[in-house]
Amino acid sequence: MVLLNRSGNKQTYLRLRKQRYHCLACGKYFTDHTYLVAPSCFISKQVHYTILEELTERQALKTIAKRCNLSVTTVQRTLSALSATMRQKLDYLPHCLLFDEFRSLSTSYGKFSFSCMDGETGKLFDILPSRRKKDLVAYFMRFTKKARMGVRYIVTDMNAPYFSLVKECFPNAQIIIDRFHIVQHLNKFFDRIRKRVMKQLDQKDASQAKYYRQLKSLHKLLLKSEDELDYTTFKKW
Known part of the structure; x- marks a missing residue:
């Protein structure tokens, strides 16, 4: 059949x-x-x-x-x-590479896959089924030394294995942390402090209960940029 x-x-x-x-x-x-x-x-x-x-x-x-x-x-x-x-040219790499991972199907390599983009054109360069360092090193070391030495910038998140990967495979490349991940990290750290302060407040006390409600309901307002704040309209509690 x-x-x-x-x-x-x-x-x-x-x-x-x-x-x-x-x-x-x-x-x-x-x-x-x-x-x-x-x-x-x-x-x-x-x-x-x-x-x-x-x-x-x-x-x-x-x-x-x-x-x-x-x-x-x-x-x-x-x-x-x-x-x-489709034979890949192993004598060429973009001058600027963007590293990231995304959740894919669960395989023997794990739940996350690795994506690599050309930072100059914004086009996808390649997708790998694994984001593990040893697999990424084996992949990039297939390219010629001249191609790897020509990479000038690596834009990535704060994933530590990527830092050692860049030093091993791209010695001339400068690591640039994506600002999205920096802002995300700061926001999470700020939110942990907010929750810690809320736990220290006594809700039985009227004045402290007021601060507690403000911190609980206005958490998005605390993350806003100063330029987006409204200084003329005030909310009463």
């Missing part, structure tokens, strides 16, 4: 019968091949082409698998087979 593309909303299969030939000269048997499916595979090439077409859209692998009536692993293998045929 060979899996074909859906016909309407119904799953379609092809019952394929192959001929076997017997060579009278050598005595060996061999089976005829068909262009519809690869050897030792039950998924037609047409389905694989559909998967590749779906991969051009911004959607989850799980969605593609469900639409094609396949497992997520099969979709991943199709994507891996495509990437294997």
Whole structure:
């Protein structure tokens, strides 16, 4: 049975019968091949082409698998087979690289994947299934020394393994911490202090209870920029 593309909303299969030939000269048997499916595979090439077409859209692998009536692993293998045929130039790296991680499917590498972008063009450079340092070092060390030495800036978050990765693979690169992560870190630290002060206030005392309610309900106001504050309208308590 060979899996074909859906016909309407119904799953379609092809019952394929192959001929076997017997060579009278050598005595060996061999089976005829068909262009519809690869050897030792039950998924037609047409389905694989559909998967590749779906991969051009911004959607989850799980969605593609469900639409094609396949497992997520099969979709991943199709994507891996495509990437294997696309040879990456190992003598070039952008002058500015942006490192980040994102939550992906749970694999043997973990729940997070690694993304690398060209900081000058804003285009995606590559995606790796692992964000572990040893895997990233093995990936970047494939590039020529000249290409790695040409990287000038690495924009990343405050993930410590990335710092040692940059020193090992890109000795000429300057590390730049993304300001979003700096602001996020400061906001979390400020919020911890706010909660600590709230725990020290006695809610049975009228004046302290007032401060407690203000700190609890106006936490977003405390994080606002000074330019966004309204000094003319006051809220009564």
